[in-house]
Amino acid sequence: MPQGLTLWLVILVAGVGTFVLRLSFIVLLEKIKEPEAMRRSLKYVPPAVMAALVASSILVNDNQLFVSLDNHRLTAALIAGLVGWRTKSLLWTILTGLIALFALTSL
């Protein structure tokens, strides 16, 4: 299959799958009440998945652990994390990280 077509297929399936996840309980809970255990487990998905994504993209480089002062992305992420924690702002977290990395790599 040509690349462009495969990509369209991937996007469509991802879109339909995401829509089904969004619609899931809006439809399922029309008549019944949600099981407690399910809701309890789902609330830990966001912190777990986001932490895993952050750790793997910042601390791993070519399948090697990269924890060192030379890892500018790590330093920039720590600065951005601090700003994000203080400001609770998506925008400021991203901007600070980008500016910090730009400054660190230009030094």
Added chain:
Amino acid sequence: MSAVAQNSWQGVKAVSPLLPGIFPFGVIAGASAVELGLPTMQALGLSLFVFAGASQLVLVEMWDRQAPALILLATVLVVNLRFTMYSAALAPHFRGMSSRWKSVLAYLLTDQAYLLSIGRYEDKVQGTKWFYMGVALTLWIVWQAGTATGVFLGNTLPDSWSLDFAVPLSFLALLIPSLNSRGALIAAVTAGTLVLLTRLMPFNLGLIAATLAGVAAGMLTERRS
């Protein structure tokens, strides 16, 4: 003003402080998609069909790394699993509506639409869908405008800005507010550590394994305390 207009307007007003953050995030998502090799139409289609920032970035990143399609899709859906939680929380407020309305409300569901609406609905047996619509549709318009801007400006942005770093940064920005309990913190630390130990597992399966372990650790922490 009619009740519909009034509630919609309340939603638009509630979401407006977030828009200066959503638009550039959209620009970055659109630019990353093009920079990592998505053609223009697919980059725009991605925003339209998936309409979920973090997972769009995951899809683009894994496509660039040539991950197998099934693994890529599984990862995207794991990232979006949180929507089922929002869906369950909002379901009581959307009870009794037509399938068509439920589809529209579900398509527009985002972290911010959920957070703002749940805050507003708190004490009510059933909140108005128009407040949610005001929030969610505004976010949709701004997100589409942002990603389209990024898609068309993408290639013109200089490499030294390291805009691809915006991808992990956006995950970091979403991670921070989710650390709202001891269980959530343990879930994050567990998943973040395990993903490093499982980094040699093929096709990002380590990410799914680490996430599931993190969720289990969070639940165990909650049960203990």
